[in-house]
Amino acid sequence: MRREIPLIITATVGIAYxxxxxxxxxxxxxxxxxxxxxxxxxxxxxxWLGALNLLKLSFINVSKRKKDWFFSLVIIMSWLTMAMVxxxxxxxxxxxxxxxxxLYNNVYTPLSATMxxxxxxxxxxxxxxxxxxxxxxxxxxxxxxxxxxxxxxxFDEIVFGFLPADWKILSTISDFIMQVLNTAGQxxxxxxxxxxxxxxxxRIILGIERSYLGxx
Amino acid sequence: xxxxxxxxxxxxxxLLFCLSAAAQTAEELSDTAALxxxxxxxxxxxxxxxxxxxxxxxxxxxxxxxxxxxxxxxxKEDGLVSKYVVLRSQNPTSDFHIVxxxxxxxxxxxxxxxxxxxxxYYKIVTFPKYQGEVxxxxxxxxxxxxxxPELTELDIKDVSMLAEYDRDIMSVFDDNILxxxxxxxxxxxxxxxxxxxxxxxxxxxxxxxxxxxxxxxMARGGRKLFLRRIGGLQAIENAIGRATEMGKSILxxxxxxxxxxxxxxxxxxxxxRIAKTIAEYDTKINMPVSRSIVMTTARETIKEAYLSAGRPxxxxxxxxHYITDEQFGYVAAVDGIMVREKPATCFYLGAFFAESLIMxxxxxxxGAIQIxxxxxxxxxxFFVAACDYTLIGEELFAASAYLSGEPKQLGxxxxxxxxxxxxxxxxxxxxVFATLAALTGSEDILEITNMIKSWFSA
Numbered sequence: 001m002r003r004e005i006p007l008i009i010t011a012t013v014g015i016a017y018x019x020x021x022x023x024x025x026x027x028x029x030x031x032x033x034x035x036x037x038x039x040x041x042x043x044x045x046x047x048w049l050g051a052l053n054l055l056k057l058s059f060i061n062v063s064k065r066k067k068d069w070f071f072s073l074v075i076i077m078s079w080l081t082m083a084m085v086x087x088x089x090x091x092x093x094x095x096x097x098x099x100x101x102x103l104y105n106n107v108y109t110p111l112s113a114t115m116x117x118x119x120x121x122x123x124x125x126x127x128x129x130x131x132x133x134x135x136x137x138x139x140x141x142x143x144x145x146x147x148x149x150x151x152x153x154x155f156d157e158i159v160f161g162f163l164p165a166d167w168k169i170l171s172t173i174s175d176f177i178m179q180v181l182n183t184a185g186q187x188x189x190x191x192x193x194x195x196x197x198x199x200x201x202x203r204i205i206l207g208i209e210r211s212y213l214g215x216x
Numbered sequence: 217x218x219x220x221x222x223x224x225x226x227x228x229x230x231l232l233f234c235l236s237a238a239a240q241t242a243e244e245l246s247d248t249a250a251l252x253x254x255x256x257x258x259x260x261x262x263x264x265x266x267x268x269x270x271x272x273x274x275x276x277x278x279x280x281x282x283x284x285x286x287x288x289x290x291x292k293e294d295g296l297v298s299k300y301v302v303l304r305s306q307n308p309t310s311d312f313h314i315v316x317x318x319x320x321x322x323x324x325x326x327x328x329x330x331x332x333x334x335x336x337y338y339k340i341v342t343f344p345k346y347q348g349e350v351x352x353x354x355x356x357x358x359x360x361x362x363x364x365p366e367l368t369e370l371d372i373k374d375v376s377m378l379a380e381y382d383r384d385i386m387s388v389f390d391d392n393i394l395x396x397x398x399x400x401x402x403x404x405x406x407x408x409x410x411x412x413x414x415x416x417x418x419x420x421x422x423x424x425x426x427x428x429x430x431x432x433x434m435a436r437g438g439r440k441l442f443l444r445r446i447g448g449l450q451a452i453e454n455a456i457g458r459a460t461e462m463g464k465s466i467l468x469x470x471x472x473x474x475x476x477x478x479x480x481x482x483x484x485x486x487x488x489r490i491a492k493t494i495a496e497y498d499t500k501i502n503m504p505v506s507r508s509i510v511m512t513t514a515r516e517t518i519k520e521a522y523l524s525a526g527r528p529x530x531x532x533x534x535x536x537h538y539i540t541d542e543q544f545g546y547v548a549a550v551d552g553i554m555v556r557e558k559p560a561t562c563f564y565l566g567a568f569f570a571e572s573l574i575m576x577x578x579x580x581x582x583g584a585i586q587i588x589x590x591x592x593x594x595x596x597x598f599f600v601a602a603c604d605y606t607l608i609g610e611e612l613f614a615a616s617a618y619l620s621g622e623p624k625q626l627g628x629x630x631x632x633x634x635x636x637x638x639x640x641x642x643x644x645x646x647x648v649f650a651t652l653a654a655l656t657g658s659e660d661i662l663e664i665t666n667m668i669k670s671w672f673s674a
């Protein structure tokens with residue numbers, strides 16, 4: 001029964017979701033909102049599992065002085081600070097001007113932006129590796145990347161600035177690569193994704209795919 | 217004498233007071249008259265034609281769809297029409313009130329939140345642009361809004377225009393001043409039992425589902441099905457073996473979405489297969505997650521995998537641990553784990569956004585074998601650039617079935633190919649018809665092209 005019950009729940013919910021897509025009549029029109037509410041409730045309860053798990057592991061790391069335990073101490077301190085400030089300010093703790101809001105905007109947001117900013121450097125290093133002309137395909141990629149980049153920056157203006165606007169071929173080629181070749185490729189991937197989604201959903205709803213239950 | 221002077225003085229004061237009061241009253245009266253008298257001539261516009269009200273199709277009830285042909289004045293360049301005001305009543309002759317506004321050049325409106333089974337009547341008012349200046353103050357507007365809450369559908373210019381025309385603001389809608397359509401109705405809203413707009417989706421979906429079921433049957437019957445080689449999936453076992461030989465852990469990232477995202481589900485199904493191999497090889501797995509429900513699901517999946525591999529003792533809940541729901545907080549923690557623990561193998565299987573490249577590049581910098589898979593087209597180039605193997609789109613969904621090697625699972629993949637074949641056929645037909653329509657300018661061919669397009673668009 002440990003495996004049958006999850007399979008029955010999965011099949012029932014999956015079929016109900018499909019039916020509500022095609023039948024707008026009551027009670028099917030309420031199904032999506034109902035399941036979304038359930039998911040929100042479960043997620044709200046589950047967040048405590050996650051938060052407590054984080055605290056538990058961090059406390060263990062600190063108490064046993066495991067390697068890099070100091071980082072766990074930072075987690076505990078940050079967790080407790082945000083929780084205590086939020087609780088002390090009551091239900092409106094997220095309102096602008098509260099201490100919680102101040103901490104979020106002046107501590108979390110800059111740290112988050114710092115992580116995001118690292119992306120610029122990673123793009124450069126990944127591009128360097130990807131655009132090395134090791135074989136024909138990589139060379140093709142390099143040429144396409146050069147044309148797209150040249151068309152998207154002021155290169156066209158600087159080099160071909162003296163030509164009439166219609167003759168600025170780099171931006172035209174860049175637009176062609178992005179709008180025709182790139183879009184065609186992306187759509188092909190999207191069609192595959194849509195079909196893969198249908199197939200995976202069907203396997204799970206019909207109980208053919210059971211690996212998430214640990215059995216074949 | 218003194219008394220006489222005092223009486224004269226008092227009389228003079230009284231006279232002055234009366235004169236000033238009379239002047240003030242006259243001024244007020246003239247002001248009132250100015251507001252009560254029509255000082256603004258509202259332009260008379262042509263009403264809409266072919267106005268119809270019908271139950272909104274393919275809905276859950278409670279909606280009525282109104283359609284009309286534009287007023288002649290709205291078809292002109294720089295026309296005088298600013299909007300179409302929708303009036304509704306449950307009585308065909310009276311009690312009409314404003315329920316909504318459609319922009320000029322719009323020829324339809326959907327009235328929502330109605331009672332099912334109730335008769336409704338509608339009128340459309342062709343509403344003019346106000347050419348004058350707004351003369352009403354906030355103090356004058358607020359009481360009007362309180363008296364007629366439906367005026368919130370209009371803007372301050374419209375209210376000012378109506379008030380300037382007549383202080384009894386709503387009477388304008390009853391007079392024959394504005395271009396008011398004929399009454400449409402009675403019409404009732406009803407819920408439908410089938411959404412006919414999605415009939416094409418149902419047919420295509422059923423075709424794919426039936427072909428999946430047929431191929432599963434064929435595979436069960438012992439028929440050999442050819443599946444192309446997927447490099448990323450064949451490398452999984454090698455990657456786990458490498459981690460085992462090096463005595464290092466395996467990092468598994470299931471994306472940053474919750475269990476309601478099919479990519480996360482696909483990632484977890486692959487985890488079930490990978491975890492079994494990890495248990496058999498007696499290697500360590502580390503799975504930091506950004507969603508609590510994913511943590512619970514992944515724990516159950518890994519526990520069951522260890523159980524089916526005959527190694528329940530090797531399982532620990534701490535293999536899967538929650539970090540944070542915040543995107544970059546999670547990335548910072550995962551990067552930290554990578555740099556400190558230096559896992560030999562990193563799996564990124566699920567839904568990823570901007571964090572994909574940050575994690576994959578960090579993994580690359582520590583020399584880990586990296587296998588990624590996502591159905592986010594914008595993140596695929598990053599994974600291709602930074603990882604050793606990438607499962608592109610559908611390969612992520614096919615992975616679990618491919619790894620299982622079971623006939624019924626492989627049959628479902630072949631069924632998916634039927635869907636691809638249908639897509640290819642219609643892409644070619646659509647491209648041919650679109651090209652012919654562009655070359656010949658034929659309306660009939662264009663109509664066929666649009667019909668094909670409509671089958672595959674939402």
